Amino acid sequence: MLVYINGQFKPQAEATVSVFDRGFIFGDGVYEVWRVVNGRLFQADRHFARLARGLREVRIAPPDVARAERMQEVADRLLSENELLEGEATLYLEITRGAAPRAHQFPPAGTAPTVFAMTNRFVPPDDMRARGVTAVSMPDVRWMRCDIKTVQLLPNVMAKQVAAERGAFEAVLIRDGMITEGSHANVIGVIGGELRTHPTNNLILPGITRAVVLELARNLGIPVREEPIAVAEVAKLEEMFIVGTTADVMPVVRLDEMLIRDGKPGPIAARLYRELRSHMDATCAVVPA
Numbered sequence: 001m002l003v004y005i006n007g008q009f010k011p012q013a014e015a016t017v018s019v020f021d022r023g024f025i026f027g028d029g030v031y032e033v034w035r036v037v038n039g040r041l042f043q044a045d046r047h048f049a050r051l052a053r054g055l056r057e058v059r060i061a062p063p064d065v066a067r068a069e070r071m072q073e074v075a076d077r078l079l080s081e082n083e084l085l086e087g088e089a090t091l092y093l094e095i096t097r098g099a100a101p102r103a104h105q106f107p108p109a110g111t112a113p114t115v116f117a118m119t120n121r122f123v124p125p126d127d128m129r130a131r132g133v134t135a136v137s138m139p140d141v142r143w144m145r146c147d148i149k150t151v152q153l154l155p156n157v158m159a160k161q162v163a164a165e166r167g168a169f170e171a172v173l174i175r176d177g178m179i180t181e182g183s184h185a186n187v188i189g190v191i192g193g194e195l196r197t198h199p200t201n202n203l204i205l206p207g208i209t210r211a212v213v214l215e216l217a218r219n220l221g222i223p224v225r226e227e228p229i230a231v232a233e234v235a236k237l238e239e240m241f242i243v244g245t246t247a248d249v250m251p252v253v254r255l256d257e258m259l260i261r262d263g264k265p266g267p268i269a270a271r272l273y274r275e276l277r278s279h280m281d282a283t284c285a286v287v288p289a
Contacts, residue, residue, distance in 0.1 A: 002081045004065075004074050004117040009081075012118075021114050022107070023096030027152030029114070030054035031094040034075075035245050036119070037284035039085035041075060044068065046208045050149060051093070057148050059106070060097050063113050071117075078119045088122045090246065094151060122246065129273065132253030132265040133169035135242075137231075138162060140173035140180050140203075147202050159183040170242055172255060175203060178228035185244030186210040187229075189237050190268050194223040209243045209276070216275045222268065234258065239266035249273035 005015045022028035032051045035042040048068045055062045064070050075091050078084075096114040100107030142155045159171035160183040171183040180198050181187050186207040188197040195217055200206045217224050229237070240252040240260050249272045251265035260266075 001118070001120075002078060004078060004115070006112075006115055007065075009077060015116075017114060017116070018099035020099045020101065021096055022098060022100065023094065023114060023151055025102055026104075027150065027154075028058075029094055029096030029151045030058060030060070030149055031092065031151050032149065033093075033245050034091040035122070035280070036075075036079060036084065036089040036091055037280055038087075038286045039076075039079050040284040040286075041072070041091065042280055042284055043208050043212060044072070046211065050206065050208065051095075054148050054150070055095065057145070058097075058150065060095060060113055063095065063115055065093075065115050065117075066095065074117055075119070078117065082119050084119050084121060088124065090120050090122045091117065092120070093117045096151070124246075124248065125250070128169065129248070129250055130265070132251040132263070133242075134167065134254040135170045135172045135182070135240075135252045135256075136163050136166050136168045137174055137256055138171045138183075140175035142173070145202055146180070146204055147200070147206060149205060156183045169250070170252070172252075174231060177231050179231070179234075180204050180228070181207075182242050182244075185242040185247045185250075187240065187242055188213070189229045189233075190239035190266065191229070191233060191236050193238070194225055195268075196225050196227060196229050198228045199226040207244060209245055209248065212279065213243050213249060213272055213276060216272060216279065220271070220275065222272075237261075239268050241266075241269040241272075248276055 001012045002009055003012050003015045032047050034047050094116045098111040098113045100111050138159045163171040173180045181204045188195055198204050214224050237260050242250045249269050251269040253260055253263045
């Protein structure tokens with residue numbers, strides 16, 4: 001597999017990063033993941049905007065490749081040479097503060113950031129979507145800037161591992177008695193026919209798929225309220241689903257020991273997934289030459 005590292009395209013086995021890289025030492029960096037359909041980046045502009053904001057918030061000077069035009073060139077070559085122009089794939093981009101002697105404060109001005117990008121084949125988990133998945137609840141012990149997509153994901157990793165050990169697909173995180181999001185995706189519930197989800201603030205990642213799904217719901221006339229679901233309201237859930245770049249719209253049919261909708265995926269999740277899938281295919285359609 002060909003990857004991109006610091007301005008060069010290299011076979012995966014030849015790509016290296018300094019042991020002094022601050023991403024390796026401190027988790028000092030940000031990342032983005034795009035869904036790719038037919039060689040086209042889905043919601044590319046929104047992902048680039050979130051990347052730019054993340055770099056700004058952590059005060060990493062954006063490298064040239066952070067420009068949408070340049071990153072599109074990198075993505076096109078990776079997708080082409082890795083034979084991913086047909087079907088589905090993902091594009092991963094990571095930018096760290098670069099390599100420098102270990103010290104907590106920022107390295108000297110002019111330290112070049114480390115830039116890494118890779119592509120991978122992706123197969124949507126439609127079999128899991130058809131039957132629904134299970135989730136476990138976990139305390140949200142992350143820091144107070146969850147709105148920045150940083151590479152320091154240890155609390156997310158620990159929560160996801162607990163879910164895996166319990167045979168669940170996702171961990172639903174709870175802070176101060178309210179559902180925030182999942183370990184790697186946003187969470188939406190349905191109560192009284194209305195979509196409920198945590199508002200975008202410092203406690204959740206402003207998910208791109210979340211934004212698209214809420215827009216689609218409003219266009220369909222489905223009520224949307226961006227207000228957290230309280231733990232005390234979980235028993236009232238008519239549906240629950242997670243939304244994300246690779247999850248799309250994934251129904252949750254059991255949370256801990258509680259069945260949701262008798263353990264079967266609900267109609268709102270199914271409808272929103274169909275709309276999202278249609279939107280994705282339409283915006284990423286290959287235009288005949």
